[in-house]
Amino acid sequence: MKEKGIYIIFITVFTVLLAGCGKTKEARAHLAEAQGLYENQNYEAAKLEIDSIRILYPQEVGVLKEALVLMRLVERGQSERNIAFCDSLMPIRMEEAEQLKKGFVFEKNPEYDDIGNYIWKQLTIERNVQRSYVRCGVDEKGVMYLASVYYGSRPLNHTGLKLSVPDGAYAETVAVPYDGGMNYRFKDEGNTTEAVTYKSEKCIDAVNFVYGVGDKIRIKAEYTGGTPYTLYLSENDKLAIKATFDLASVLSDIETMRVEKEKSTQKIMYLDEKLKNNEQ
DSSP states (O other): OHHHHHHHHHHHHHHHHHHHHHHHHHHHHHHHHHHHHHHTTOHHHHHHHHHHHHHHOTTOHHHHHHHHHHHHHHHHHHHHHHHHHHHHHHHHHHHHHHHHGGGEEEEOOTTTOSSOEEEEGGGOGGGSTTSOEEEEEEETTSOEEEEEEEEESSOOOOOEEEEEOTTSOEEEOOOOOOOSSSEEEEEETTEEEEEEEEEGGGTHHHHHHHHHSOTTSOOEEEEESSSOEEEEOOHHHHHHHHHHHHHHHHHHHHHHHHHHHHHHHHHHHHHHHHHHHHHO
8 A cells, every 4th residue: 555655656746747848848949939030030929939938837947047038139139120220210311301491490599498499481480470370380309389379459368279171171279278388478568469389289180180281272270268269371371380290290200219229229238238147
């Protein structure tokens, strides 16, 4: 009876060891597959294969350690590819930006502004004093804005802008409540000036609307949220908005690539340090 018990224990241990060897073999097969994918620069698929090892074989400590090193190599490869992509495309986009900037003036007060703005030449503030109009611009990072500017004898206290065409189609900005900054007002010699600025996502629907309107179609601009007020965009106003959107798209791409390259460079430094520690 005692011998039978020892035999059962032996068989159980042997079975467990055999099963463990099988698991190790399976885990290493996945690791080899991930290694091949990495060498072929199929980084996303390699990461998925490595993740499957973590999920399916949590007890295979040795294989998991090797998989961690491989994951770092995969992430390093991705970062290197990101940098190469940015380096190849950024000069092209920068050249496009320089061409587009020819229709703009650059405004930046070094005492107050960290980031400057590009303004369509005909829409600079000094050329448009004491009149109501829709202004637009884009900062150096590609963030675009619209601004509804009002000048008149009576205040409107407006907070938004609605653009429409004769067939009834329209788009609106997001309302910007009075705050003394993005929505400010002042009086001078009995007249009121109001300027409400709609930045980025607050104006994107209105900008896209103008971009899609044909050259000869009139666009009505209604100042909303206060006393009703209406004006019509000139052909130059429409051209300015479209040109500003084009420049904003290019500048935004450049900024995205700049940030991505910086992040990828920092990540490579981090991964190199980790890989160096693994070798020691």
